Amino acid sequence: MSAHKEGDPTTLSRLYGRSKGKALRAGQQELVDTLLPQISVPDEGPVDSRTLFGDDRPLHFEIGFGGGEHMATRADMLPDHGFVGCEPFVNGVAQALVHIRDDRLANVRLHMGDALQVLSRVPDQALSFAYLLHPDPWPKARHAKRRMMNDGPVEMIASKLKPGGEFRFGTDHPIYLRHALMVMQRHTDKFEWLCDGPKDFLTRPGGWPETRYEAKARRQGHEVWYFRYRRK
Ligand SMILES: C[S@@+](CC[C@H](N)C(=O)[O-])C[C@H]1O[C@@H](n2cnc3c(N)ncnc32)[C@H](O)[C@@H]1O
Structure with a gap:
């Protein structure tokens, strides 16, 4: 029997891939040492706008922001909103910190680690947007339960979003696409698919904003699919 309770959102944290890659450049390391502690999500307590930003601004939550391009661009577009980004990979966190410093973003908080641990501390109906x-x-069928798009995480996202809040999901992976559609089909009581036409999901x-992974997928000639779901 597996030691992991796969698919359980509280244990997915043990299943993410590498958290370290190339050595950080000196400037990136300095940002990790100095800026990251200033804008990290606190280790305890509720994760909501009042605790993080001192007011009731709309709150956005990004799971696995990679290099942080999407999060930083959205935060720049919406300076009166608050953003929480989670990413276990230190190189990605360092890249996000560069964006946050260069764009002077005061409305972003980061967690270097598992998104679901932080999401579990978000009060119900506190989020306006969630991004995956x-x-x-995890393309192998035997690893399907490790995918972030599964009933446990999707139910958690649903409970944290306000009615009318939006869940955005993107992938270029055909197996993941099929899996995700099946999962979301089980949660039509909670989510309405915002689809403006038959090919709506083929256009960003x-x-x-484009993510680094998405740009790479396009360079490789992959089709990319975009889904927006409104919390009922
Ligand atoms: C394929 S990359 C995509 C990164 C980014 N969203 C993009 O589109 O460029 C998936 C990311 O999810 C992160 N990840 C995996 N498990 C995670 C978890 N439990 N919590 C937060 N991030 C996670 C990985 O470290 C990785 O950076």
Whole structure:
């Protein structure tokens, strides 16, 4: 029997891939040492706008931000909103910190680690947006329960979103796409698919900045699929 309770959102944290890659450049290491502690999500307590930003601004939550391009661009577009980004990979966190410093973003908080541990501390109905962009595909069927798009995480996202809040999901992976559609089909009581036409999901919607992974997928000639779901 597996030691992991796969698919359980509280144990997915043990299953993500590498958290270290290339050695950080000196400037990146300095940002990790100095800026990251200033804008990290606190280790305890509720994760909401009042605790993080001192007011009731709309709150966005990004799971696995990679290099942080999408999060930083959205935060720049919406300076009166608050953003929480989670990513276990230190090189990605360092890249996000460069964006946050260069763009002088005061409305972003980071967690270097598992998104679901932080999401579990978000009060119900506290989020306006949740983003899951190009999650790790875990393409083998026997690893399907490790995918972030599964009933446990999707139910958690649903409970944290306000009615009318939006869940955005993107992938270029055909197996993941099929899996995700089946999962979301089980949660039509909670989510309405915002689809403007038969090929709507082939075009990146406005206000959805390109991610690094998405750009790479396009360079490789892959089709990319974009999904927006409104919390009922
Ligand atoms: C394929 S990459 C995509 C990164 C980014 N969203 C993009 O589109 O460029 C998937 C990311 O999810 C992160 N990840 C995996 N498991 C995670 C977890 N439990 N919590 C937060 N991030 C996670 C990985 O470290 C990786 O950076």
